[in-house]
Amino acid sequence: MTNTSGYQRGPVTLRGRYVPQTTTDQRLLDDRGQAAWLHTDPWRIMRIQAEFVEGFGTLAEVGPAVSVFGSARTGPDDPNYALGEQVGAALVKAGYAVITGGGPGSMEAANKGAAEAGGTSVGLGIELPFEQGLNEYVHIGVNFRYFFIRKTMFVKYAQGFIVLPGGFGTFDELFEAMTLVQTRKVTRFPIVLIGSDYWAGLIDWLRTTVLDRGTISPHDLDLLHVTDDVDHAVQLIKDAGSELADQAAAQERAEEVAAQEYAEDVIEADRLGEGEGDLEGERSGERSDDRGTIRR
Ligand SMILES: C/C(=C\CNc1ncnc2c1ncn2[C@@H]1O[C@H](COP(=O)(O)O)[C@@H](O)[C@H]1O)CO
Numbered sequence: 001m002t003n004t005s006g007y008q009r010g011p012v013t014l015r016g017r018y019v020p021q022t023t024t025d026q027r028l029l030d031d032r033g034q035a036a037w038l039h040t041d042p043w044r045i046m047r048i049q050a051e052f053v054e055g056f057g058t059l060a061e062v063g064p065a066v067s068v069f070g071s072a073r074t075g076p077d078d079p080n081y082a083l084g085e086q087v088g089a090a091l092v093k094a095g096y097a098v099i100t101g102g103g104p105g106s107m108e109a110a111n112k113g114a115a116e117a118g119g120t121s122v123g124l125g126i127e128l129p130f131e132q133g134l135n136e137y138v139h140i141g142v143n144f145r146y147f148f149i150r151k152t153m154f155v156k157y158a159q160g161f162i163v164l165p166g167g168f169g170t171f172d173e174l175f176e177a178m179t180l181v182q183t184r185k186v187t188r189f190p191i192v193l194i195g196s197d198y199w200a201g202l203i204d205w206l207r208t209t210v211l212d213r214g215t216i217s218p219h220d221l222d223l224l225h226v227t228d229d230v231d232h233a234v235q236l237i238k239d240a241g242s243e244l245a246d247q248a249a250a251q252e253r254a255e256e257v258a259a260q261e262y263a264e265d266v267i268e269a270d271r272l273g274e275g276e277g278d279l280e281g282e283r284s285g286e287r288s289d290d291r292g293t294i295r296r
Helices: 024-029 041-059 079-093 106-116 147-156 168-182 196-212 218-223 230-272 276-283
Strands: 007-009 012-014 065-069 097-100 121-126 140-144 160-163 191-194 224-227
Touching (some): 041 147, 065 106, 097 106, 106 121, 121 147, 160 168, 168 191, 191 196, 196 218, 196 224
Parallel strands (some): 191 224
């Protein structure tokens, strides 16, 4: 006989001393408890999920975009500010939305350039102790609590990265992008550094010390492009986009041909009275002898 007694907590049955003194609803609705749970990891997981949902939901329909990084400290009179504006405008002219960290300095410059060129200007802000809020040129802004979620957005919704002169924050974004491409965690995308003078020391160190000591491979250096010419930077991103589109089209064609060949094989096997299982074996190089033993 089935014993139906016990306390049902969703799909879980609890009996004896395991039966709780309160119901789940009671605990949910009872606000007299401590608020310590707000600072626990399970609650953080909910916030993390919510932040991903908000980011994906906001950015999924932005269209082709390029993420632009650079110093938060670049003042409006700094030549790099004008460079940032040019980058924003040139990207818009080439059909891209511009995504930045939404802060001051070079981020603001790129957002300004994009907005004034009539394009889409996106700012992905981050909660910081000295937060300044999103710059005034951001059309679509999302403020993130978590760095790693914001970084996912910079990569997921961009066709390439343009990096203006910057400090630790900029280096972090640059090296994260390089690592993702180097480890093939993402499909290769272009990373363009603007300002050959500023980046020369880093490039030189990578080419000599880092390469010489064998901690990177020679081809890893190909991940970076350096230029002073904004139009050239944008062209590099466009070219990489066309190359990727060609590769994707070739892959699609190859899959179509393979599917067509497979369908023809199935029809032929059917005509000859063989099963689809035999065909699978043949495709993977397997052959069975009279006793059914699989040979390769
Ligand atoms: C330091 C100041 C403001 C900081 N505000 C920022 N808002 C948004 N994003 C930021 C901010 N600071 C850094 N970032 C990100 O890092 C990159 C710039 O860092 P760097 O160290 O200045 O190079 C940038 O691309 C942002 O994504 C007020 O001076």
